[in-house]
Amino acid sequence: MSFINYSSREINCKIVYYGPGLCGKTTNLQYIYNKTNPETKGKLISLSTETDRTLFFDFLPLSLGEIRGFKTRFHLYTVPGQVFYDASRKLILKGVDGVVFVADSQVERMEANIESIENLKINLAEQGYDLNKIPFVMQYNKRDLPNAVSAEELRKVLNPRNVPEFPGVAPTGVGVFDTLKAVAKLVLSELRKGGQG
Amino acid sequence: MAQQLVMYEEEFHRINAVCDRLTKDANAKVVFIVDKNGQLIAAAGQTQHIDTTSLASLTAGNVAAMGGLAKLIGENEFPNQFHEGAKDSLYMTLVGGRIVLVVIFDNRTSLGLVRLRIKKASDELTKIFEQLTKRSEAPGAGSPFAEISDADIDNLFSE
Numbered sequence: 465m466s467f468i469n470y471s472s473r474e475i476n477c478k479i480v481y482y483g484p485g486l487c488g489k490t491t492n493l494q495y496i497y498n499k500t501n502p503e504t505k506g507k508l509i510s511l512s513t514e515t516d517r518t519l520f521f522d523f524l525p526l527s528l529g530e531i532r533g534f535k536t537r538f539h540l541y542t543v544p545g546q547v548f549y550d551a552s553r554k555l556i557l558k559g560v561d562g563v564v565f566v567a568d569s570q571v572e573r574m575e576a577n578i579e580s581i582e583n584l585k586i587n588l589a590e591q592g593y594d595l596n597k598i599p600f601v602m603q604y605n606k607r608d609l610p611n612a613v614s615a616e617e618l619r620k621v622l623n624p625r626n627v628p629e630f631p632g633v634a635p636t637g638v639g640v641f642d643t644l645k646a647v648a649k650l651v652l653s654e655l656r657k658g659g660q661g
Numbered sequence: 662m663a664q665q666l667v668m669y670e671e672e673f674h675r676i677n678a679v680c681d682r683l684t685k686d687a688n689a690k691v692v693f694i695v696d697k698n699g700q701l702i703a704a705a706g707q708t709q710h711i712d713t714t715s716l717a718s719l720t721a722g723n724v725a726a727m728g729g730l731a732k733l734i735g736e737n738e739f740p741n742q743f744h745e746g747a748k749d750s751l752y753m754t755l756v757g758g759r760i761v762l763v764v765i766f767d768n769r770t771s772l773g774l775v776r777l778r779i780k781k782a783s784d785e786l787t788k789i790f791e792q793l794t795k796r797s798e799a800p801g802a803g804s805p806f807a808e809i810s811d812a813d814i815d816n817l818f819s820e
């Protein structure tokens with residue numbers, strides 16, 4: 465749910481990166497953080513365990529520039545991927561404007577991908593959102609690994625709705641900004657409709 | 662889907678005025694207003710050295726987590742939270758179910774005074790936010806983005 469401030473002429477939107485544990489959500493945010501100008505970004509906050517697993521969320525605020533005199537700000541969040549953090553994932557989805565699903569292309573992670581996307585549907589529905597209606601894009605990450613399954617296979621299983629999809633290698637940035645731009649565009653287009661959801 | 666949060670000039674000034682007054686009356690260091698989804702709405706006091714965007718997001722995360730805990734034990738919510746630090750302390754109050762009022766203070770004031778002043782401020786804020794909701798639900802209160810074009814959106818990403 466975006467926040468429009470007529471007084472400061474700002475618009476804030478919330479984007480959540482979802483996906484199974486270790487698929488590369490945090491790496492996406494780290495890459496974006498490292499490649500953006502200091503004046504357009506805030507701090508990257510990571511609430512993680514001692515072993516660098518996301519415990520609650522990562523958070524990165526980004527300014528993208530102005531539209532019709534309004535500053536556009538995007539708040540990027542990741543969820544903790546491990547199954548037992550479900551309560552936290554639900555909390556992070558509150559007020560979401562757009563979702564990126566980061567899939568792990570490795571064949572042995574296919575089941576985890578499917579489980580995670582089903583979990584996303586359920587958790588969104590609990591908040592009254594329909595995954596088929598909200599701004600949603602897909603990233604097939606870890607394309608560099610030899611055990612990656614084909615994009616067609618991933619599409620068939622994870623993207624029957626045919627939302628915008630991007631191959632990714634998050635540590636080197638492949639697909640990272642394309643994914644972000646695609647979801648940001650969808651979110652802004654949604655606002656044009658009046659944000660009635 | 663939940664209603665979009667829209668802030669207008671008049672209410673924005675009134676909210677800022679409440680924050681300013683609360684800062685003075687409670688002798689607090691900083692006062693913040695954050696919505697439950699992590700957006701900073703207003704801030705007053707010595708905000709220069711605080712990363713307000715991060716503060717807003719972490720406040721929302723904390724309130725969400727405590728709300729989840731409350732439900733687990735059969736409470737609806739924990740409307741007030743107090744965290745005491747070595748120098749600075751922090752008090753959070755839920756206002757009208759949707760907004761969090763955060764006050765940061767040190768030993769120049771007392772928890773009792775802060776609590777007292779928060780009560781008054783939160784009553785005022787409740788009224789302002791009710792008015793805001795009415796206003797944004799009124800017919801004709803369309804999105805300022807109703808008119809944007811694909812080109813406007815593309816331009817954002819042109820660099």
Ligand SMILES: Nc1nc2c(ncn2[C@@H]2O[C@H](COP(=O)(O)OP(=O)(O)O)[C@@H](O)[C@H]2O)c(=O)[nH]1
Pocket residue numbers: 483484485486487488489490491492518542545605606607608609632633634635
């Ligand atoms: N080879 C390869 N490794 C990746 C890729 N993306 C992420 N990783 C690695 O996978 C691990 C987990 O990534 P992380 O971003 O923490 O996953 P998260 O649990 O989704 O936040 C890290 O060691 C990353 O460096 C990728 O595209 N290719």
Ligand SMILES: [Mg+2]
Pocket residue numbers: 489490491517518542543544545
């Ligand atoms: Mg992570």
